Amino acid sequence: MPCFVLKCQNNPEEIFLVREEPRVETAVCRSHHELLAEGAEWTFDPESRRIIMGNDLLGTGEYVVSTRPMSIQWNRADPPGVKRLNLEVRRRGSGTSERLELVLSDDARDGIRSLLGD
Numbered sequence: 005m006p007c008f009v010l011k012c013q014n015n016p017e018e019i020f021l022v023r024e025e026p027r028v029e030t031a032v033c034r035s036h037h038e039l040l041a042e043g044a045e046w047t048f049d050p051e052s053r054r055i056i057m058g059n060d061l062l063g064t065g066e067y068v069v070s071t072r073p074m075s076i077q078w079n080r081a082d083p084p085g086v087k088r089l090n091l092e093v094r095r096r097g098s099g100t101s102e103r104l105e106l107v108l109s110d111d112a113r114d115g116i117r118s119l120l121g122d
């Protein structure tokens with residue numbers, strides 16, 4: 005079994021701790037272990053049990069909110085109850101941030117609140 009970083013065919017020589025509780029470990033090659041130790045961005049796909057790094061992160065479709073939510077706005081054209089949440093996000097694997105505006109109905113806000121447990 006090669007290194008657990010997606011597409012890497014090197015021999016695994018080091019153990020990388022994906023998470024503490026419950027404990028998940030993978031075996032990675034020396035050069036990926038070095039990158040991970042240096043703080044390179046990564047994510048873990050539990051189904052394939054692969055670590056995803058570098059340009060492959062673009063394929064995850066994940067966005068990271070890169071600052072505290074900036075503001076909530078109301079637009080005159082929106083129906084009552086609708087709020088606009090402005091965020092700065094960065095696509096995983098990309099170095100640039102972009103502005104994202106979420107248009108949230110009452111129902112959507114309630115759904116998000118309950119998902120987040122607030």
Ligand SMILES: [Zn+2]
Pocket residue numbers: 007008009012013014032033034035036
């Ligand atoms: Zn590797």
